[in-house]
Amino acid sequence: MFDIALLLPLIPALPLAAAIVIGALGPWLLRDRSHVPAVAAIGISCLLSLLLLWSVHQEISGSARQRPAALAYTQHESGGSAADHGVGDDPAGNRNSAGATAVGFERIVRLWTWAAVEKAGLAHTELTAPEPANAGHLGADASTVHTPTARPAFKIEIALRADPLTAVMLATVTLVSLVVAVYSIGYMHGDRGYWRFFAYISLFVFSMTMLVSASNFILLYVFWEAVGLCSYLLIGFWYQKPEAAAAGKKAFIVNRVGDFGFALGVFLLWTTYGTLDFHDGAVPGILGQTRLSGAAPFVGGATATAICLLLMLGACGKSAQFPLHVWLPDAMEGPTPVSALIHAATMVTAGVYMVARCTPLYLASVEAQQIVAVIGGATALMAAIIAITQTDLKRILAYSTISQLGYMFLALGAGTLAGVTAGMFHLFTHAFFKALLFLGAGSVMHAMGGVIDIRCFSGLRRIMPVTHWTFLVGCLGLAGVFPLAGFWSKDPILVALHDQASTSSAGSLYYWLYIAGMLGAALTAFYTFRAFWLTFYGPLRTPPEAGHHAHESPPSMTGPLVLLAVATLGVGAAFGPTRLFEQFLLDTPSLEYARALAEQAAAGTGAHVGNDAHGAHTAVALLSQAVVLAGIALSAMMYLGRQIDPEKLAAALDRAKLYTLSYRKMYWDEIYQATVVWPAWIAAQISAALDRLVIDGLVDLCGLAPKLLGAALRPLQNGLVQYYALAMVIGLLLLLGALLW
């Protein structure tokens, strides 16, 4: 009904236009009205994203395509399908999704050729595919596809794609962005850099929407860095604060370390596959129909593991996973709406999105999957432990974000289709309740005159009722209390781990990860409600910065809070138990491939995934509810009813330095300082000294040589005629001697 080829480029284009308009006119014309273009553009983009979501849904159901139960994996008509899908020359990129062997639904929109180097790659025959992944299942006959052809070009197009995964991400990003942009009207009111803020936010929405709709790895990388730039600019928004400027720099550089891994991964993909496109072009795309339908193999073995781990390093940087999580808590120096939008709801989930997008690559390497899961589990638990003792409300939420992202990676690392969809669903619900919590914290901060330390205020429910109630909803959602959003998304993660623990060959590993997930859920409930009780209950106290009339925030700020609270209450139940989200997502080509593989595996073993485990799943849900409630109850006893004195408990724990370990964030900043920053600094000083003394010294020495030679010979020409005469006589004698000899 709506042309996807038109909708898709418009979604990022509008915020970009807004950013340009605000940047050009903001300082002298728009000033206090700078939010108008931003909110309008993001609003329309949000509308278009929903339209796109609907169009994709219509296309999938309207074409009445039945999902082929066993695609072409067993008896692949690889030659035919490769020819069918070599549609790289189709300018509009429209592909008939109802095609017989089409895997999932995708539509490519090509805009322009960014760069092309002809004959850059190796000829097909030389593309090594010595260890096809899942060779047993797919059994692709390489010879049919790997016919010798011309050397492929290194061709990077500005190509966007529409598929269910992208559509969901676009809708989430633009929706949360819109809410946050509206909230910022009130929050940023009167700031010196009002126009700058909205210009950056628009730029961010542009970058993020491009990131999730990019259809090749270079474009993904470009916008991966672009959102990092926006993050850098917005963290350092109040650049007069030295902490803000330093935090921005730290975020950028830690992300650069992650991007280093990502870049290496991309380069390896190029040398392995000879293309960087997701979709099929002149060469079968990395995530294109040819490969997904089994007509061309995915590379397996050590190469696959290396690629996946390098990509994961990039995801660790962007999604603040262990060991690159250190930048996110510091990033809270930025304005609170930024924390809500970029550092909680959208940008930090880019890593999750990328790994989910690359599911087929991860399916080719079991080791990589397990490492993803371990990183996710370790991060989830570690960040939760740190969050317990922090006193800065925004930092508690930041560590909570790190922990929840850890859950998403835990899900992705489970290596099952259920895990991937659960991780994506958690991403989706998390965007709402975490944005809600951050905006609530921002509302508190606004009323408290910029103070955000939970030791400095209490009992705020009396003066900030709306913030209080919406924050409560957010806390319940984050803690995962039935039937709020967090429950519906966290439960499937634990279920996926539980299933893997019983079926996978690495069962014990997944069992421990399952336990870590459970423990993390209890800790999440505890720290969330600790912050809640301390902020909103107890006697009413406000810091002196708040003045005498601390009050509830204006409607432009409470409105978004209420909206997000409603979403937190609703989205879980609406999409979780009904499986709407999961079903929709399954039409993504990458995931449909995973599904087909899983079904094939299930058919092979005769097992049937899902149904007979129902009882176990209920037990997991009940257990998780029990630990969550226990966490909430403990926090209530400590901080609400004061039956347990937190000080004494802390002192008791500190005998084993446990409290300090958590309070000092497990010393990660210090560790990095000692192992990376100082060695680099010392290496730099040594190099500089070497440069000055040795290398330049040698050069100057060479320069000195003629001078020294001159100095040595200078006494010979001393202007004394007798001396010259003597020299002449000696020379003459020598000459005569030589002749007579």
Next chain:
Amino acid sequence: METLLLIAILMPLAGAIAMGRDEQSARWLSLAVTLAVLLCACVLAAAFPIEGPQATKPFAAVRIPWPDASIHPDRPPQSLPPHLALDGLSLWLFALTALLMVVCVAISWRAIDQQVPLYHRLLLILETGMLGVFAAQDVILFYVFFEFTLVPLFFIIGIWGSEQRRWAAIKFFLYTLAGSVLTLLALLAVVLWDYFHGASGRLNFSIPLLAENLQQHPIDPQWQVLIFLGLFAGFAIKVPLFPLHTWLPLAHVQAPAAGSVLLAGVLLKIGTYGFVRFCLPMLPEATTKAMPWMLWLSLAGIIYGALVALAQSDFKRLIAYSSISHMGFCMLGIFALNRLGLQGAVLQMVNHGLSTGGLFAVVGMIYERYHTRHIADLAGLARRTPILAFFAVVLALSSIGLPGLNGFVGELLVLVGMFQRGWAEAPQPYAAQYRVIAVGATLGVVLAAWYMLWMVQQVFFGPLREPKPQHAEHDAAVRDLNVREILALAPLAVVIVWIGLWPQFFLARIAPTLDPYLNPYENISKNVFRAIPDRQHAKHTEQPAEHRQLDLRDCPDSTAALTRQTGAGAIPPVHSSNLQQTD
């Protein structure tokens, strides 16, 4: 077009001669001339053919009357090949020079207040030299222009520089001159080899003809290595390649802003340009042998330059060392010896000129305001001079290779080229080395972000801190950029974004020229020491049409000679006695 090229090169010289004594008119004349040259360069770039047979030919070829010597005086005199022309390799460097010159005149407007006419005269002479180097299609012209650029810059640094200017100027001059003397010998050796061993039997100075002839009559491998070393001496110092770089920071620090801009923006490129122009097509065996060495040196430069930059407290030194790091990327791309790397390297030359040249211009503007080059003296300038801060951040981000800006494209292509070399095209004993180099170079990108952002954060962000004004007239609050300064930096920013968003526009004009340069290296992965391809293959499929036509038309005898030789299928034996004569 031919006239336009000639006008563009000679107009600055004419301007320098015509310049009067009045300061203000000298500035305006200088600006008018550089703008006119820029216009010429734009027209030339716009008319440059993208595809078809025209694309591989030298464009806007100018023929200059030239003496013709021959060991066969009975043959009719040769119709001379072009001596000045543009091709894909030189086009954007030519345009970059024209652009940066306008920037230089603009930023010198107030900064230079002594001996203004002389300064502008030297600047214009320098422009002729730089444009000439890139347009020269002839060994002699190339070398003349190559040395010609040294003299005006020597005076610019020595007269208008900072406190240690004399020492810097002398070191710069002697260091580069010492290297280029050897380069001259090497270039002459190439010409004489062709004279004695080539089919034409003529004294050929034309670079395309030499390249063509030497692919048919390759130089003896030992001689190739010697000649390579000679060329290396001049070009590697010019680049500068680690460890021959120490003249650069000193010269940059002491030079006036415009001198630094031109030094970093254009003069360093002559070194990399020379490697591509001479070593790649003329000395394939030596280049192949030198490849691992050159790659290691490039990597050392990338990492070492970045580390030293990290330890600097002086703006200009920091940017100078970042230049060493970035030029390492150019060298890495060239000696990856594949299409991705080479095209990336050529684009990266232009990118580096834009971003580093721009950064030096920005530093000059800061210096003009505060008279300090110490990073620690300044903080929070974004508050006082937001427009300046904006340009500085854009240029810094371009320099660290942020996607969407130009630096990313070049670095990406270079690194992908290097990975291609390491993983897919490496001759077996070298694969591990090349992989280490590829990964190490990628690490350099992380370090670049570190030092650049450190500087940006120190200087532009945080609470405002300014040094005390030294003179009473500076007491008034420091102003932000004026229109002149904005107009000087804006074109750089526009081109930076342009290359970032649509590099294909630039690459499409670069590629056709560069592809034949790589013919000798097609099979390098098979066997590292048999780099020279089968001559028949090279002859019949890959040679640029223009060169062949010239060859056939001009020297009827050479065709016969060639067919004889290809028929015989043997490489003509090398006569060592002939070699003696080249000395």
